[in-house]
Amino acid sequence: MKSLIDEWKYVTGSKYLRLIFIGPLIAALFFGLMFSKNQISESHVVVIDEDHSSYSRQLISKINGSPYMKVTNVYASPLDPETLLANEQAVAVIMLPKELELRQQQGLSTNLGILMDNTMPSGLTGIRTAIQEVIQTENMTLSMTRLVQKGMDAETSKGIISPLSLQQRMLFNPTTSYVGFMVLGFVNIVTLMITTSAAGSIVPRLRQEGKLFANGKSPWQIWVRSLPYAVLTTISLLLCYGLLKQMGGMRFVAEPYLFILPLFVYAFALSLMGLLIGYTAKDVSKVNLRTNFVLYPSFLATGIQLSPLAFPEFFQISAWALPMNWLNRLIRGMAFRNGALTAYSQELGALLIIIGVASLFIGLLVLREAKKPEVQLSTSVSASVN
Numbered sequence: 386m387k388s389l390i391d392e393w394k395y396v397t398g399s400k401y402l403r404l405i406f407i408g409p410l411i412a413a414l415f416f417g418l419m420f421s422k423n424q425i426s427e428s429h430v431v432v433i434d435e436d437h438s439s440y441s442r443q444l445i446s447k448i449n450g451s452p453y454m455k456v457t458n459v460y461a462s463p464l465d466p467e468t469l470l471a472n473e474q475a476v477a478v479i480m481l482p483k484e485l486e487l488r489q490q491q492g493l494s495t496n497l498g499i500l501m502d503n504t505m506p507s508g509l510t511g512i513r514t515a516i517q518e519v520i521q522t523e524n525m526t527l528s529m530t531r532l533v534q535k536g537m538d539a540e541t542s543k544g545i546i547s548p549l550s551l552q553q554r555m556l557f558n559p560t561t562s563y564v565g566f567m568v569l570g571f572v573n574i575v576t577l578m579i580t581t582s583a584a585g586s587i588v589p590r591l592r593q594e595g596k597l598f599a600n601g602k603s604p605w606q607i608w609v610r611s612l613p614y615a616v617l618t619t620i621s622l623l624l625c626y627g628l629l630k631q632m633g634g635m636r637f638v639a640e641p642y643l644f645i646l647p648l649f650v651y652a653f654a655l656s657l658m659g660l661l662i663g664y665t666a667k668d669v670s671k672v673n674l675r676t677n678f679v680l681y682p683s684f685l686a687t688g689i690q691l692s693p694l695a696f697p698e699f700f701q702i703s704a705w706a707l708p709m710n711w712l713n714r715l716i717r718g719m720a721f722r723n724g725a726l727t728a729y730s731q732e733l734g735a736l737l738i739i740i741g742v743a744s745l746f747i748g749l750l751v752l753r754e755a756k757k758p759e760v761q762l763s764t765s766v767s768a769s770v771n
Contacts, residue, residue, distance in 0.1 A: 388600045392587070392610040396617070401583040405576070405614075405621045412575045413625040416568040417633035427455035428512045430477040431469050434459050438486035447523065448479065453515035466500045476509055477501040479516070492531065557636060557721045564633040565721065570689030572625045573709060576618060577655060578680055584614045584656040585663025585672040593668060602755035604748035611656040618652035619645060626720070639719040643726050647715045650736045654708040657743035664750050683709040688717075711735050 396402055432448070434441050449456040457475055466478040480498035488495045499516055501509055528546045537545075558565050587610050591597040600606045623645060629635040658679060663672040686693065686700050687710040693701050704710040711732045718724040718732070 386609075388606040389609045389612060391600070393613050396613045399583075401579070401614070402617065404579050405583070405617050406624070408579055409572050409576045409621050409625045410628065413568070413572045413628045414632070416571050417564055417629050417635075419568075428453060428477065428509060429457045429475040430454050430479055430512070431458045431460065431475045432456055433463060433466075433478060433480045434461060435463065435483045436481050436485040437461060440486035440489055441481045444481065444485075444519075444523065447519055448516070451515045451519055453511035470500075470502045473502075475502075477512060489527065562634065564629055564635045566689065568629065568633060569626075569635065569716065570684070570713075572629070573622070573712065574680070574684050574689070576622055576625075577683055577709060578676065580614055580618045580652070580655050581659035581662065581676040581679055582673050584611055584659030585666070585676055586669045587611070587660055588664045589666045589669045589672060598755060602751070604744075604751040607660070607751050608657075608744060608747055611653070611660050614656040614659075615649060615653040618655065619649045622648055622652070637720045638723040644715075644719055646726065647719070647729065647733055647736070648712075650733060650740070651708050651712045651715070654736045654739040654743070657740055657747065658708060661743045661747050661750075664747065679707065683707050686710070688713045705735060706739070708736060708739055 430448070432445050434445065445456055445459060448454055454477075460469075466480075469475060469478050478498075478500045480500075482495060482497070485495055497520070501512065503509065525546050532541075532545065555561075588597065588607065591599075598606075623641060626635070626637055627641075630637045659676065662675045662679065666672050666675060682704070683689075686696060686704045687707055693704060693710070696704075714732045715729055718729055719726065
């Protein structure tokens with residue numbers, strides 16, 4: 386218990402107390418505001434209209450009326466699409482060929498062209514679906530008009546042309562807001578970096594001060610020192626999630642008093658992992674370099690930017706050893722989908738296994754180091770006797 390009190394005293398007077406609250410909160414505020422309007426609801430497109438007809442103008446109006454596209458310019462003569470896309474004023478070029486209206490009146494099919502700049506895929510959000518919806522609606526309208534003109538009623542015409550219709554609904558993040566995954570990922574990464582660095586510095590700091598075994602040689606005296614970092618990390622993350630919910634519109638439907646339990650288990654696993662990583666470091670300056678072995682894999686392979694299912698199975702399995710992998714699953718399950726705590730025993734169990742394994746290795750390292758002075762003492766005694 387004395388070790389825990391000593392660590393709390395150290396933490397309250399260290400930079401860590403300020404960093405763990407200020408760093409993640411600044412990241413949440415900065416990135417939350419930056420990406421609060423990130424979803425591109427109207428991708429800019431330009432149209433090359435070679436038909437110059439009333440029908441082509443009607444079609445352009447329908448394209449511009451889509452909630453996913455905005456026609457910024459209409460060109461009457463052919464231009465190189467690469468030139469139009471070069472200055473990034475548009476993400477797609479739609480080409481309406483000559484005799485479009487004439488072929489439409491004759492009941493003949495016409496190929497329309499759309500060329501999209503995929504160097505920044507986020508700029509094309511919804512545009513493929515939008516252009517397909519416009520073309521599908523136009524096809525159905527034209528076909529029904531012709532069938533009605535031939536004496537068929539509108540309902541029968543619709544049944545022949547489109548016997549099946551699809552209704553789509555996006556769940557949990559209907560606007561594809563970056564706040565719920567990219568911004569949240571930045572906040573979690575900043576917190577991970579601060580916590581693992583601080584917890585990893587515990588043993589090197591005590592060793593330099595000559596206080597590593599000041600309260601006894603039991604592994605418990607070292608293990609318990611990670612608790613302050615777990616508690617403060619939990620509080621910091623909960624505050625950041627609340628800030629993202631209030632200012633960034635992030636979906637968070639789980640009850641905070643329920644979510645704080647898995648959040649603390651995660652923070653404790655993270656603190657112990659940091660303690661383990663930094664245990665054998667010669668001095669505090671070496672700890673930050675070691676934490677990169679957790680930082681970068683956590684950023685890349687735990688579902689911050691991409692779904693883990695997009696990675697080969699080897700990388701998916703490798704991510705199981707990273708606490709953030711299970712935190713992301715808990716956030717998506719409990720906070721976003723409003724899942725019950727009991728439904729995520731696998732995620733909590735994985736974090737508890739990480740805690741157990743890290744504790745085991747920390748205990749072995751402590752016991753090994755605790756025996757070194759005894760060995761040196763016995764060696765010196767034997768030498769003096771001889």
